[in-house]
Amino acid sequence: MTIAGGRATSIPLMGRDEEPTIFELSAPGRSAARFRDQDLPEWSAHELVPADLVSEPLHLSEASERDVVGHFTRLSHRQYSVDLGAYPLGSCTMKYNPKLCDDVASLPGLANVHPAAPAHLTQGWLELLVGLGDALCEVTGMKAITLQPPAGAAGELTGLLLMRAWHEAQGRQRTKVIIPDSAHGTNPASVTLGGYDTVTVPSDERGLVDLEALKAVLDEDVAGIMLTNPNTLGLFEEEIVEIAAAVHEVGGLLYYDGANLNAILGVTRPGDMGFDIVHMNLHKTFAVPHGGGGPGAGPVAVSERLAAYLPGPVPVRTGDGTYAWSTPERSIGRVHGWHGNTLALARAWSYILLNGGDGLRRVAEGAVLNANWVREQLRGHYDIPFDRPNMHECVVSARNLKKAHGVKALDVAKRLLEEGFHSPTVYFPLIVEEALMIEPTETESPQTVAALVEALIRIAEGASEADREAPRTTPVRRVDEARAARQLIPTFDARP
Amino acid sequence: MTIAGGRATSIPLMGRDEEPTIFELSAPGRSAARFRDQDLPEWSAHELVPADLVSEPLHLSEASERDVVGHFTRLSHRQYSVDLGAYPLGSCTMKYNPKLCDDVASLPGLANVHPAAPAHLTQGWLELLVGLGDALCEVTGMKAITLQPPAGAAGELTGLLLMRAWHEAQGRQRTKVIIPDSAHGTNPASVTLGGYDTVTVPSDERGLVDLEALKAVLDEDVAGIMLTNPNTLGLFEEEIVEIAAAVHEVGGLLYYDGANLNAILGVTRPGDMGFDIVHMNLHKTFAVPHGGGGPGAGPVAVSERLAAYLPGPVPVRTGDGTYAWSTPERSIGRVHGWHGNTLALARAWSYILLNGGDGLRRVAEGAVLNANWVREQLRGHYDIPFDRPNMHECVVSARNLKKAHGVKALDVAKRLLEEGFHSPTVYFPLIVEEALMIEPTETESPQTVAALVEALIRIAEGASEADREAPRTTPVRRVDEARAARQLIPTFDARP
Amino acid sequence: MGHYVPHTDEELATMLASMGLSSLDELFEVVPAALRLASGLDLPDGRSEFDVLDELEAVAGRNRTDLICFAGGGAYDHDIPSAVKRVAFRSEFVTAYTPYQPEVAQGVLQALFEYQTMIARLSGLEVANASLYDGATACVEAINLAVAATGRQTVWLSDGVHPTWRDTVRTFAAGTGHDIVDVPLSDGRTAWPETGEPGALLVQFPNRLGCIEDLAEARKVADRTGALLLVAFDPVASGLLRTPGSFGADVVVGEGQPFGTPLSFGGPYLGLFACRLEHVRRLPGRLVGETVDVEGRRAYVTTLRTREQDIRREKASSNVCTNQTLIAVVAAIQLSFLGTAGLRELALRCARASRYTRESLLAIDGVEPLASAPTFREFAVRLPVNGETIVDRMAEEGFLAGIPTDGGLIVAATEKRTRSEIDAYADAMRKVLQ
Amino acid sequence: MGHYVPHTDEELATMLASMGLSSLDELFEVVPAALRLASGLDLPDGRSEFDVLDELEAVAGRNRTDLICFAGGGAYDHDIPSAVKRVAFRSEFVTAYTPYQPEVAQGVLQALFEYQTMIARLSGLEVANASLYDGATACVEAINLAVAATGRQTVWLSDGVHPTWRDTVRTFAAGTGHDIVDVPLSDGRTAWPETGEPGALLVQFPNRLGCIEDLAEARKVADRTGALLLVAFDPVASGLLRTPGSFGADVVVGEGQPFGTPLSFGGPYLGLFACRLEHVRRLPGRLVGETVDVEGRRAYVTTLRTREQDIRREKASSNVCTNQTLIAVVAAIQLSFLGTAGLRELALRCARASRYTRESLLAIDGVEPLASAPTFREFAVRLPVNGETIVDRMAEEGFLAGIPTDGGLIVAATEKRTRSEIDAYADAMRKVLQ
Numbered sequence A, B: 001m002t003i004a005g006g007r008a009t010s011i012p013l014m015g016r017d018e019e020p021t022i023f024e025l026s027a028p029g030r031s032a033a034r035f036r037d038q039d040l041p042e043w044s045a046h047e048l049v050p051a052d053l054v055s056e057p058l059h060l061s062e063a064s065e066r067d068v069v070g071h072f073t074r075l076s077h078r079q080y081s082v083d084l085g086a087y088p089l090g091s092c093t094m095k096y097n098p099k100l101c102d103d104v105a106s107l108p109g110l111a112n113v114h115p116a117a118p119a120h121l122t123q124g125w126l127e128l129l130v131g132l133g134d135a136l137c138e139v140t141g142m143k144a145i146t147l148q149p150p151a152g153a154a155g156e157l158t159g160l161l162l163m164r165a166w167h168e169a170q171g172r173q174r175t176k177v178i179i180p181d182s183a184h185g186t187n188p189a190s191v192t193l194g195g196y197d198t199v200t201v202p203s204d205e206r207g208l209v210d211l212e213a214l215k216a217v218l219d220e221d222v223a224g225i226m227l228t229n230p231n232t233l234g235l236f237e238e239e240i241v242e243i244a245a246a247v248h249e250v251g252g253l254l255y256y257d258g259a260n261l262n263a264i265l266g267v268t269r270p271g272d273m274g275f276d277i278v279h280m281n282l283h284k285t286f287a288v289p290h291g292g293g294g295p296g297a298g299p300v301a302v303s304e305r306l307a308a309y310l311p312g313p314v315p316v317r318t319g320d321g322t323y324a325w326s327t328p329e330r331s332i333g334r335v336h337g338w339h340g341n342t343l344a345l346a347r348a349w350s351y352i353l354l355n356g357g358d359g360l361r362r363v364a365e366g367a368v369l370n371a372n373w374v375r376e377q378l379r380g381h382y383d384i385p386f387d388r389p390n391m392h393e394c395v396v397s398a399r400n401l402k403k404a405h406g407v408k409a410l411d412v413a414k415r416l417l418e419e420g421f422h423s424p425t426v427y428f429p430l431i432v433e434e435a436l437m438i439e440p441t442e443t444e445s446p447q448t449v450a451a452l453v454e455a456l457i458r459i460a461e462g463a464s465e466a467d468r469e470a471p472r473t474t475p476v477r478r479v480d481e482a483r484a485a486r487q488l489i490p491t492f493d494a495r496p
Numbered sequence C, D: 001m002g003h004y005v006p007h008t009d010e011e012l013a014t015m016l017a018s019m020g021l022s023s024l025d026e027l028f029e030v031v032p033a034a035l036r037l038a039s040g041l042d043l044p045d046g047r048s049e050f051d052v053l054d055e056l057e058a059v060a061g062r063n064r065t066d067l068i069c070f071a072g073g074g075a076y077d078h079d080i081p082s083a084v085k086r087v088a089f090r091s092e093f094v095t096a097y098t099p100y101q102p103e104v105a106q107g108v109l110q111a112l113f114e115y116q117t118m119i120a121r122l123s124g125l126e127v128a129n130a131s132l133y134d135g136a137t138a139c140v141e142a143i144n145l146a147v148a149a150t151g152r153q154t155v156w157l158s159d160g161v162h163p164t165w166r167d168t169v170r171t172f173a174a175g176t177g178h179d180i181v182d183v184p185l186s187d188g189r190t191a192w193p194e195t196g197e198p199g200a201l202l203v204q205f206p207n208r209l210g211c212i213e214d215l216a217e218a219r220k221v222a223d224r225t226g227a228l229l230l231v232a233f234d235p236v237a238s239g240l241l242r243t244p245g246s247f248g249a250d251v252v253v254g255e256g257q258p259f260g261t262p263l264s265f266g267g268p269y270l271g272l273f274a275c276r277l278e279h280v281r282r283l284p285g286r287l288v289g290e291t292v293d294v295e296g297r298r299a300y301v302t303t304l305r306t307r308e309q310d311i312r313r314e315k316a317s318s319n320v321c322t323n324q325t326l327i328a329v330v331a332a333i334q335l336s337f338l339g340t341a342g343l344r345e346l347a348l349r350c351a352r353a354s355r356y357t358r359e360s361l362l363a364i365d366g367v368e369p370l371a372s373a374p375t376f377r378e379f380a381v382r383l384p385v386n387g388e389t390i391v392d393r394m395a396e397e398g399f400l401a402g403i404p405t406d407g408g409l410i411v412a413a414t415e416k417r418t419r420s421e422i423d424a425y426a427d428a429m430r431k432v433l434q
């Protein structure tokens, strides 16, 4: 297929010169800091606190504002990012985030509010949180929500604690949580922290939960099941209604890992599928930027029967139209020191207002279209373990290249860096050998997706031993990870 | 000399991959633009204006917000800047500008004011402009000021028109303006636009104005003289008092080109030297960032006797403490459509408040110290045509390298790019063969200045024909300037 | 406190010592003692950035920014997308200077090349420069070009040009000696003299009363008299109207503020300048051209430098050095954001808001049109009370009502004005006029 | 209107056609029909960014941001330099993700390596991770580490830890089954039990009443009982006080908000986590280490990945994946900005403002200290009126007076509070108490 229009190339225009650490840029006695005129008595350290507690000044770096700005600006030139080019990291939804959301997060009326200020002084914030919570309930088809969890994994654990509290309230002792073998690592880790044992169910030849195998492990010890839908292969669990029925039948609850919610916005809802607990990754679906690894936000929405267990306090609209905090009757307690990653929540709310109901559906359509198109184009060049209509991402395998040329998924990833793209997620899900998990996202134009596909095909066609040398054009070349672990240098002070 | 502390290297960490133009990134029908809900009748083009005036939609680029952001972000990675490293471009004062000034220029209370709003609605702005004007008068030792000129050259021309108006008011017909042979090109160009002929006086063997030669051209036709002090060789005109007396004796005026004011802040003042008219480059001395070539600001301050001629209106403080606009009695008229580059003026004001009187003197000290130190270090490696204490910049010559190795100033400049620094100004002032005009500025630390000097010495010591190949590590290599002029391609549409 | 010189006292001492000096004062010994300031500048000491920001916020708070804006006159209240602000103010663009070393300045150069292309298209001419200071000084440069090209000193200056721009033209004519002849309007359009030998006609499109000038007519006058036709245009109009170039303009200038720059009390704005290719060697300011590097890769560079003051000195086509590059980059980004469809839509929305405002005002007793010529996004009305008074009274109602002019008010509306704002504005005007 | 999918209708059609589809709906045929939303989401349609910004500005305007802040409790009102905000929010840092491909992520990796170094120094321990969510959840992770290391489920939790942090600890203990034992304060300091076999002691330094806990004593208790000593610290205190590490803490956690992050209604903040090297294989979250690339050049990479959930799954040391990297980068920049001298000065200025506030309040009739232990930048007073009421009344006077606690108010002051603000605060308090 040819698409009219130019290609939005995504070459990482990044430099190749080493940058010293800020410690190496220091000179004794220098500082950028200057302080407001306080006009207070200049009590010395010893007048302020007991002498035996006072330390020598703690040694940090010593640089001027000019050098601090130069240093971190140069570091930024050694960092690939969405704003530099495509970032098809499967499961992570690295889409472009409207810049408006940055402006919202900088509003002084939001940023300059102390979290302990009582509700009547912070009505704007409460209104915002209630608005966001309601919208997220509508998007997921759930009834109530906590906005406290600061990321997806935190949401998972919150959800598992809800599950536990609910079962306990029913007077049941349950011990196991089921997850499919394709699940993300946070799922089993959260299960452990929730005090449950993980039971893994296999995927079938379609890449979906094997319903029979699931039924085989369902019993009265099962607290619930954690699923993503679409799952981590990018495939929709078509039998989700049957799965839900089976789990509910043994008294278990269904937990929805919302990492892949981007795929179904406005199309279908976890609540309608039968899920009881849903976490969302606002940093994936609702355009909170990923920040190099956070902050995100992982609200958890639940069905009616679990509402009373939510962490508190939750913001609510009162009868007289004002807003207040309210702690659910059987709340499991707080899961965050304050109210969650609030500025990230404000970004998500602005993103929802920008897109609206119509726009959110268009998000899902664009994401699914791009990802299916990628799979179609890669057929014949890469193995496609589950070659069926996918949702927002597709998983292909470099097994063919490994067999023929010794070129692994990792080599493909490094070669793609040379081509000017961030690489897909590799070696996940674990059930696919030499997996390349590609999530183009809806914000990449057809031209960019085409350029990405061409690069992947070029890599497959030119695959050779030399690919183990890749990447050759990046700020640093292949990094010695083994040495990092063997000779651990976790701080500047630990350098030999 | 060894200086303790790490080196702030200034490697431009910039990528080397071509970026298509925004036109090439376009796809028919795409647009990032979305508009506010106006709720107005949707009159068509033909209902709004006469049909024969309506055009087809004008063709621009067609890209999404994501691609616009990506494109210009990638372009920014192909651009060296002060925030990436040292930029010792002589005469330009490429110092680091405190980031606070950016925040000031973004204050909604300053940015969202229409320039035609009357004075009583814009008291904050007028107060700011009066405060800045007063401070600049104090810094230059002058009595009154216009803030309208948007850059140094505009200030020059304004000054020359003031000179003309003043002479005419005295009933004199003057035809000539004297400039030294080391003057910046804007000086003679402004002289022509001011309706005067340029008379050039030579510099003497010290690099200063030749007082005798000056006296020889002084007559009743001379309207005035334009000088920078320190001059473009970075040298202080030590006989400035005598020069002023001689020019004043024939009824001429002295114009101070403020490009080099950074060198004497708080040390001495043009007014005290005898100058009648002074322009300042706020983008050099007062930390308005250079913006890739502007905007700047070029206020012009004058002595008492010229105040009545200033462009108007000027902001003034009235008896009751409010602020108003007032047009000087014999104003030459406006030199800008509104009030000048006002947000740049606000930046400058914040810079003055930040530094204060004490800090401004420290600026001059730091600038002069760094520049003298550079000259001391380069002695023996480069020719130093005028080897005497300099002010904020020093001019050296690559004549020795040209003779010995055929390496020109231009080659040194390109080699320095490879070393991670922006190059000095080259081939200016014109009176120095193979000139390298180095202005380190006061914001570069001793470590950075040392690194710069070492790089220059390394270049001199390694000078060879191969230097004509430099730069080899920059986003593009040496650019064919002749071809650009020969086969002019000034727009994307003019491409062959 | 407050200064930005990084040197520690020890470093200062070490550097001084290495040069055989023992104090900073000695650095200034070349300055005659009598000229040295004895007791420093009479300015307060430096303060922390937090104190300064607090003070300037307070100062800024003494401006009325709550007024809903119906003023124009070359400065328009447009919406600015977050993306444009955020990308344009990346520090690589902000803290670079004129691209003297193209090898490390491709970012700014390419952005300017794209900007030139866009301005050329908007003006309908072949070449545009990389920016001038503002609309007013761009007019001056256009006249200088025309006089040099025709060898004639006389300029016919339409009264439809913004008054401050005309003032500016006159100020600079005192130096160049150009003979500026004012040409009056008749019912909102320039009434060109029958005879004369001008070197240039300068007309504004639409003009200061918002009226769309008859450029075809102006071109005929220029042809008849042998003058160049200089058009000061509103670049947003090109989203809807034919370009000045399509009518035969020789030089097109204008104010680029509407493309991404806030009102800012008047600056920094952006002088637009485009001309026919035959005049390129008289072009003022910088010009970026495409070329190749030694490896044949596409590259950009400032070109035709021999026009410029740093090479040509007293014979230069202009004295411009520092201009408005960053604002040009802003405009390039904003125009990329708008794109073909967005520019059209922007122009339509301005025109619709303007028409709705006009109709709302004319429905008020005592409000009359000042001219009958067609308008685009700005228009003038005659009022029973003088314009300054109206502006003052309307400010009390929460509006910046417009720009006073002889016998009336010039009113502008942009895509930012909504029906409810315009209705409220008309209601307030009704109240104020009673 | 308002969506951010760039595809034009034509492109959609072309792409669909190339896959043999004719509508977007067909993409979702794998979704059982019964599950498909018939009429879309019940949310308003999308709007332009300008409309949305206006609305959210109005919402934000319904928060009281004019109150002068004397509240702390883990969230402090510090000045943030412009440079920190501008550099930290460069889009390369903002729009990247976890550095899975180190070759193109050296920027974030090096910034995190510098951050880890700074946090290790502030805590006085050998290794710090690359961030956790916030102070409260960092406490949870510290407990998990200690229980795993000692094999003991009992945790002695000091009542001096912020109440919301204690709540959070208890919430998660429901999953892990840890036995959380509350330990009361006595005159402002933790009174450890004489006997018991805890796996961990968790104490806050200074504690929620602002009192400086006796860490030497806590270390003795830990040694005696065989527990690990976990200290939740105020990292700003390390500018003045000895580090928890110097007292023998095994794990140090804390809230990093004071380093460059605005109050933000409580998030995103920054969970600090440092431990002794011997516990590094139990460290939760990411860890960056220095290494080399194949050419031997210095490079950084996330390391000891085998602790993490994506590899270790149900046996991982923690479930943390996305954490707070950008806030860690902010902290690294702010700490670079402060430097050695600035951190000391910051701590001194907080302590001075706090002492001045304390003295001013204690001079008021009826105001008494809640405890006699020494304090650093926060302190508690007993008042004749309950804390909530005081906060409400003081808000009318323009102050956020502090955080109510049993029988009083916890008051904090930072380097941002000036004498005139504190005097006004004390005056208002006098008035309110009358």
Ligand SMILES: Cc1ncc(COP(=O)(O)O)c(C=O)c1O
Binding pocket: A091, A092, A151, A152, A153, A154, A184, A186, A187, A228, A232, A257, A259, A260, A281, A296, A298, D320, D321, D322
């Ligand atoms: C499928 C899936 N589940 C859960 C998570 C965990 O979310 P977070 O990183 O926000 O903790 C991720 C994150 O990558 C994921 O992809």
Ligand SMILES: Cc1ncc(COP(=O)(O)O)c(C=O)c1O
Binding pocket: B091, B092, B151, B152, B153, B154, B184, B186, B187, B228, B232, B257, B259, B260, B281, B296, B298, C320, C321, C322
């Ligand atoms: C000595 C000198 N004079 C005048 C100017 C002109 O100033 P501007 O570029 O602001 O017009 C310059 C600019 O480089 C200069 O260096």
